[in-house]
Amino acid sequence: MSTRANYFKIGVFIIVVFAILAVGIIVLSAGALTRDPLLLETYIDESVQGLSVGSSVYHRGVRLGTVKQITFLPTGYPDKMRYGSRAYEKYSQYVLVIMAVDRSNFAQDADDEVIWRIIDGWVAKGLRLKISYQGITGISYIEADYIDIDHPPEKELQITWEPKNIYIPATRSLYKNITDSVVSILGTLNTIDFKGIAASLTTTLDTLDKAVSDAQVPRIRADLAGLVADLRATNEFVMGMLDKSRSPDGVNIPETIAQLDITLRRLDKFVASQQSEVEGIMSNIRQTTANLRDFTDKLKKYPGLVIGGPPPEVSK
Known part of the structure; x- marks a missing residue:
């Protein structure tokens, strides 16, 4: 009799547990449902x-x-x-x-x-x-x-x-962007004439090699060395002048240039004021030159004019 009572209690306990679990699941999922x-x-x-x-x-x-x-x-x-x-x-x-x-x-x-x-x-x-x-x-x-x-x-x-x-x-997606970019790059590469570029590059290199071979490289090198030496000497000369211009007894280059500029300005004003007279003088010089040219031509034809002789008579 006691064994049957224990089985009954165990069965009731299992049923109650399952009922509680079912109610809990229903309550917890009620919001989602x-x-x-x-x-x-x-x-x-x-x-x-x-x-x-x-x-x-x-x-x-x-x-x-x-x-x-x-x-x-x-x-x-x-x-x-x-x-x-x-x-x-x-x-x-x-x-x-x-x-x-x-x-x-x-x-x-x-x-x-x-x-x-x-x-x-x-x-x-x-x-x-x-x-x-x-x-x-x-x-x-x-x-x-x-x-x-x-x-x-x-x-x-x-x-x-x-x-x-x-x-x-x-x-x-990022994958789509990458694949599209790769396809675009490959399409662009397919349109490039690599064979033509390689042929042109080969021709250019051959031409450059021939030009270097034909050029007088030693003479050009010597000329460049001489040019560099001249530039160095000129630079030393100029620097020496600048150093002297800074000394008390040296040439004052800035002052000399300023005086030269003043002199040129005065000369320009003088020429502008005497322009009419200069034009007259130039006209007289041209006239005198013409007379001398005419006189020289006559001397070539009649040398006796130098000693005061008369010109030869023109035969009739």
Whole structure:
């Protein structure tokens, strides 16, 4: 009888423990069960390899929520992007990522409209979503961070539909930026004519080598050495004159230059004042020169004029 009583007590104890655990789990998770997560969405124009449903969403290292859905954009908006339409052709390469985040990360007891305005303000200040990677493991997550709104790294996607959830624009990941830069550099390198450059460089080196071989290098070296020696001697002479100009019995070069400048100014004024007379004198000199030239010509023809003889008679 006592054995049955012990079994009964043990059974009751186990049932009570499980009941307490169940009530505790229900109470602790009541908030999560009654509070719907806030849904965000973004459109990514690159590979989302490594990103999966359940991947974390971080804002500067703070975990906000998880990824809820990953699909192509036309799949999420089939009525807006029907197959074959211009919208489908334009947006079919974009990946739609929907995220579920905890409302408490934005504002306590705030409704959807208030949270919407808060996020819109952050987006206006440069808040963007991008894919990031955890080290070299290849595991991806969504990271929210700010960009320089005045100098955006790329052109923003212009959407023509009303998003179903709160929309935050996406920007390229660091991996995408690196790969695009490498591809751009390789494309630029492919356009360079390395063979032509090498041929031109070879021709230039050959021409330079021939020019050096043909040049009279020893004579040029000797001329340069002589020029340097002359410059050194001239420098010593000038420095000696300057040293003498500083001594009491030496030549005062600055004073001499000043006196020469005064003399030149006086001469210039004198020439300007006597310009008319100088012009008359020059005219007389030209006339006298002409007369002398004429007289010389006559002497060449009639040498007897020197001794006062008459000129020869002209035969009729």
